[in-house]
Amino acid sequence: MSRIPQTGSPKVFCASGFVTASDEDALPRMLQGNVMEHTDYVRRDIREFLNEIPMGKKQWIVFFACFAAVAIEGFDTIVMAFIAPAVSHEWQLPPAASAPLVALGLVGLLVGSIVGGMMADRVGRRAVGIAALASSEAQSIAQLVLLRFITGLGIGAAMPASSALVAEYSPDRSRSAMLASLFCGFLFGAAAAGFVTSFAIGALGWRGMLALSGALPLCVACLFVWQVPESPLYLVASRKSNAAVQRVVAKLFPTADSSRFRFVIAAPAGSKRGSLALVGKEYRLGTVLTWVAEFSGYLVFFLVGSWLPTHLKQAGLSMHEASQVSSMFQFGALGGSVLFAFLVRRYNVAAVICGAFGAGSLLVVALGMSEATSWHTNVVFLAGLAIGGPLTCVNTIPGIFYPTALRASGGGWTVAIGRLGSIIGSSLIGLIIVSGWSYLLVCALLSIPLLIASACMARMTRVLDAQRRLPSENVEPIGEVSATDGTLPNSAAQ
Structure with a gap:
């Protein structure tokens, strides 16, 4: 979460919206709900x-x-x-x-x-x-x-x-x-x-x-x-919703439980799309x-x-x-x-x-x-x-x-x-x-x-x-969502 400096009572942003820090009852409840909502998700390639x-x-x-x-x-x-x-x-x-x-x-x-x-x-x-x-x-x-x-x-x-x-x-x-x-x-x-x-x-x-x-x-x-x-893989690489990916995965593997996963895909950092990239350096x-x-x-x-x-x-x-x-x-x-x-x-x-x-x-x-x-x-x-x-x-x-x-x-x-x-x-x-x-x-x-x-x-x-033989560390995940989507990255979820 991030604090937003304002006049009067400071406000804190969580998944449920902005609340004032003086609201001693509402703030702990909302923070607890925010954590419970997202700790179920684990980022998965x-x-x-x-x-x-x-x-x-x-x-x-x-x-x-x-x-x-x-x-x-x-x-x-x-x-x-x-x-x-x-x-x-x-x-x-x-x-x-x-x-x-x-x-x-x-x-x-x-x-x-x-x-x-x-x-x-x-x-x-x-x-x-x-x-x-x-x-x-x-x-x-x-x-x-x-x-x-x-x-x-x-x-x-x-x-x-x-x-x-x-x-x-x-x-x-x-x-x-x-x-x-x-x-x-x-x-x-x-x-x-x-x-x-x-x-x-x-x-x-x-x-x-x-x-x-x-x-x-x-x-x-x-x-x-x-x-x-x-x-x-195409759905994730195209940044489709995680729900759409989950539906396809459920069809492919009906016995596998993937409901806790936020699917991403690792791609070379700065990788390009399109036909011109085929003849790039x-x-x-x-x-x-x-x-x-x-x-x-x-x-x-x-x-x-x-x-x-x-x-x-x-x-x-x-x-x-x-x-x-x-x-x-x-x-x-x-x-x-x-x-x-x-x-x-x-x-x-x-x-x-x-x-x-x-x-x-x-x-x-x-x-x-x-x-x-x-x-x-x-x-x-x-x-x-x-x-x-x-x-x-x-x-x-x-x-x-x-x-x-x-x-x-x-x-x-x-x-x-x-x-x-x-x-x-x-x-x-x-x-x-x-x-x-x-x-x-x-x-x-x-x-x-x-x-x-x-x-x-x-x-x-x-x-x-x-x-x-090329190193595989220089990758960036595709399929991540912004904070406004309400899902924390893997490090926070765990």
């Missing part, structure tokens, strides 16, 4: 609270809902590459004309990933499903390209929003593994797109495949509204290294994954055979993501990515050399493992490198840079088809971006190691 409690059922539900959202993004992103030959055949288009179908959808994903939350609210939950369903009824290539762009806007918001949620809901001990597992969902959906197309396109046609990709986001949107509350090097690796990896992954079905069809395989062989690239990526999700629990995530991309640069050359051999399908699988698998790990870096205030924007921009790489990679398909370059030459050129990505992650290994 929300991150430490989550770290000390085992993963609860609600946290797993949030994870699987986010996994489903990311899987649908993978399915919708890749399905266009598998059905492009069928679209070209029905409308009598040259093979190179299908490139805009893939590229414009990815442009929508890029925009959606940058503006993430806004697109999720304004476009993602409703218009994405409607646009995807409408694309199945497109009557021209222009209509289809436009509708695929709108679909990409909504679906593009899924990955940054889902990764931020999983990062905030996961305890520190398992955050890298949980994020890596989440991004397995993208590759699971991509692999499912090839597998489902190879068996269902004969019965459903390409229009039926697009209708399926439009129905799935609507189902997952309902699941999110029903089961996924806002992250408690403190995070610039790590941001650039991560973005270059993300861009390079996605460029190669999407170019190979989107080009293979068309190339194999031109090489004489049937639609069914081309889809099956191409889907092995996606299944390899899925297997690699599971393997690397296991490895990042034991090793520096950047070191794991460095080794994987280095192996990928060799395997993509081997892919070009094995086209006419019986083991070409096996090399397709291994190339997918080494190229697509580490992409899930790159996307986990923002969740562990940036503080809470920058985590969502850091994840969104990293995903956006990956989208840019995938757009450029997919746009190059038409150039490759009309250029007449040999399969081996194309694969050899694609090894160069992978070598660059490997070198960036070798340097990022040292950045992450240095970050872990």
